[in-house]
Structure formats: C-alpha cells, structure tokens
Amino acid sequence: MKPFEEMEEAEANAKKAEAEAAANAKKAQDEATAAVKKVWDFDNGTLAKGATREAYDAATNKVNAVTDEALKTSLNEALAAAEDALTQAEQTAAENEAKQQAVAQASIEQKNALNKAKSYLDYTAFSYSGLVEQLEYEGFSNESSTFAVDNCGADWNEQAAKKAKSYLDFSSFSRDGLIEQLEYEGFTAEQAEYGATAVGY
Template sequence: MPAKAAGRAVQPWYKKKRAVLPTGVLALFLAVGLTGCGSDGQDSADASSSQSASPSASEDIELAEATASADAEAAEEAEESARAEAEASEKAEADAQAAEEAEASQKAEEEALAAEEAAAEEARAAEEAESEAEAERGTLSQQNALRSAQDYLDYTAFSRTGLIGQLEYEEYSTADATWAVDRVEVDWNEQAAKSAADYLDYTSFSRSGLIDQLVYEGFTAEQAQYGVSQTGL
C-alpha cells in the first residue's frame, strides 16, 4: 500500500504524469553528448597514433644517422684512395724522370767516350800519316842514296840486288841503299833486257849462258829469261 504524505496520498511512480521535454532541447543534449564522446575518442586515437608514431620517428633518426655515418666513411675512403693514387702517380712520375735523367747521363757519357776514342783514333791516324810522310821523304842520307841510284840507272843497267850492292859499295848503309832502290822508278824486266844487250855487244853467249849470267848479276830467273828473249836468242 502506498504511503500517504501530509494528509494526501502519493501516487505511484508509474502513475505520475511525465514531463515532456521539447524536441529542440533533447536534440541539444544529444549533440553535446555525442561531441563529448567524439572528443574523448579523438584524443584516444591521437594518443594511440602518437604512441605508434614515436617508434617510427626514432627509427628514421637512427637510419639517418647510420646513412650519414656511412656517407662520411665512404667520403673518407674516397679521399684516402685519391691521396694514395696521387702519391702513386707522383712516385711514378719521379721514377720516370729519374730513369730519363739516368739514361741521358749514360748517353752523354757514351757520347763523350766515343768522342774521346774518335779523337784518339784521329790523332793516331795523323801520327801514322806523318810518320809515313816522313819515311817517304827519307833522311838526308836516304835522299842522297836515291839520287845516286837514279844516276847509276841513267848510264847502265842494274838488277835490284846489283844496284843495292853498288850503293853499299859507295858506303851507304844497307837500309839507306834498300830505301833508295825501292823508290826509284824502274822496270826491272827492261833492265834485264838492257844488261843482256850490253853483254852481247862485247862477247858471245848462248841463251842459257846469258840467262845464267843475268841471274848471277842479281836478276830473277823470270827477269833474265825476259831480257834474253828481247835479244832474239
């Protein structure tokens, strides 16, 4: 049984008259409620997104630092390689220059040695030529022996050995007499023919006897045979 209050009975709750809220007020309450819920959800989503984004940003930083470190190492290695290459190139150039200088020095030494040898050879040739010229001119004694030999040949015939003997008889040395006789302009075959004719002018000879006489006078066998043949024997 429902209780009575202050002399009147209290209606049960289900029998009370309900107040009807205007539609606009109700819509306002719903909008405010939804806004609050949406704000709480967005904050939760932002927080969750921030929490999930934080590890990704850290990884990006670490990756950027690793990349920068790798780039620095690569740059350092490239610089070291360039420095080593420059040093190698400089060394190769220095070695090439040193080799070129050594080759030039050796070539200069060889040319100087060749020039010295050529000068020495030229000096030897000049000395030999002067010696030969002096030998050809002969000493005063040799020149006198040469004139004497030519005088003897102007009036009579001689063999080579016979003329040397004649100059020795005139007291020229064997060397001077030989030097002089070797330098007279004479045909020994003609001298043999003249000598054979002279012998026949004052005495008689057989062919072989006259050949033997010419050989005895110092003519060679060939010269004697030629000379006798010129007489008609």
C-alpha cells in the first residue's frame, strides 16, 4: 500500500472512531436523560409518578457515564432533587405504616377517641391542642386523646385556614387580630399566620 493510501486509511479510521465515540456519547446522554425522567418530572419540578429507589440508582449509574459536563451537572441537580423527594416520600410512607400499625393495635378507647376526633373534623376546624382538649372534655383520657389527634390525619395549616374563614364568616378581624384569635384557639404562630394568609390577609 502506498504511503498516501495508508494516510487516507488512517484518517478514515480516525474519523470512523470519532464518529462512533460521538454516537456512543450521544447514546449515553439520551439513556441518562431518559433514566432521570423516570424519577424526576422536569416540567413540574417534582418527583416523577411511580419513581422508585431502584430507578434512582439506575439513573445515577447512567448519569455517571455521561461525558458532557454541562448535561451531567444538570442531570445530577435533578437527581439530587429527586433523592430528597424520594427520601421524604419514604419517610412519609414509613410514618403512615407505623400509624396504621398503631391504629390496628389500639385499645377500644383509643379507637373510639380516633373516631370521635374524625367526626369533629368533619364539621368544624380544630387546632391540635384544641382537639385534644375537646376529646378530654368528652371523657377520653389524655393518652387516648393524644393518640387520636396524632393519628386523625389532620393538616393543621388547613385547619387554621378553615378556622380563620369561619371567624370571618360571622365577624371582622384585622390580620393581627385574626392571628391572635387563632393562636388563642391553640394554633402555633406559623399555623395562625398560614390561616390568615389563606383567607386573603
């Protein structure tokens, strides 16, 4: 083979290798992006529906193979957000399971206190401490009342908002006055402020 032919072949092989490397890099980027989308919803900035720890681990491995540093950084940021959200979801699931087990093993009085707590919340709003006090007023022990309120599933910010609305339905309050009234009802300062903000203050 003549020297110039050898040079052309070497150049062709180099270009072929370069093209294959680029194709492999693009494939790795596409696979990594697709894998991350299985755990992180880029459009909504939330955990993807059906995301699992296994899918997160798989995505992490795919991202490690990416050579484009800008894309890798972006995907790793999404993975970090997904990891935080997954951890929170796992903690919530564990807490819910623990609550379900606690309710399943509860005494008759605790179960009745829980049913009573839920029935109260069906027609009016309570703070955490206010509901405990109401159950104790009904004759339940502090232990059973606390158990019921811990396991009733109430969102205390939402309860503060409902209570704030009920106050404004029959009377007028300044923002500070409404917050003070909510705190008097047993809501924390943060919950009271949330309630006032929720009704437009």
